[in-house]
Amino acid sequence: MTVPDVVGLPFHIGRDIADDAGVTLANPDPDGPPIGAIAWPGLFYITSQQPTAGAEVYRWDSVAVELTEHGTAEFNAIRDNNEPPLKDAEHATPERERYIDLTDRDHT
Template sequence: MLKRVLVPDVVGLPFHVGRDIADEAGVTLANPDPDGPPIGAIAWPGLFYITWQDPRAGFELNQGDSVRVEVVEHGGAQNGALTRDPSGPPALAAHAQTEADTV
């Protein structure tokens, strides 16, 4: 029987941090376009933030399943920082602006 794991919330995180959190949870991050390049190739080189994920945090998957994510390069959104809202398009936050200034 396959082990079930909970999908972590990775929206708003830098890609490299979200990837590590997903790995620890037992899932992998993937490009939402199955015919496109691997998500790791899209998010390298540079600093990319995760702007969307499917399925949402808290959803149960089989260990090793994929979570589709979209990323934006730092500076691709205003100040390059996003809030953690997986339900829709990325929203900017005042505290994120401070974090972006320190990156």
Template sequence: MTPSGARWSGESEVPELVGLTVREARNVGHQAGFVVTAADVDGPPLGELTWPGIWVVTGQAPSPGTRLRRWENVVIEFEKRSGDGSGGVREPRRPLPDPGMFGVELDPTE
């Protein structure tokens, strides 16, 4: 067997994918010699299911450390990470609130 043929045969250990983004999981899985896929292999491609946004792997089968023939499927479960990390809209509201609007809530005797 040639060294390049070794990449296509034999077994490899399934890596830990939970906690990675789907993009990272696909790269790590590919480097280990596996195809990372969604549960419905006949459905839309993983890239289509996880676009747009940031999606995080929440489960995988088989579990990490399992030995499989190279280029077999590793099925992942994933969910969209809430928020985009921007912290919301930071622009001032228009029109600006009336500066005296909150004055009615103040008790000047206190």
């Protein structure tokens, strides 16, 4: 099964998407309460997941998710600073790939 991306979604939506994908959302603390008990009642958003989206797992494996209740996220994030985005030409410049020849050569 391929792990879906549920970060940023409300828990109840992420749970349904995970269910449709054949995986189960879980509390990262194996000794803690079930994740459904943490996310009820109220509106909770998924802030992280492990394994990450795109990972291959067995059917009904657990995907550990961290939650935050709606309205409790930190407000210290930078918002709309009206500055142009940073430019980094290095990362956009293609470089010649390097390959190592590991083929067996006949040394007779």
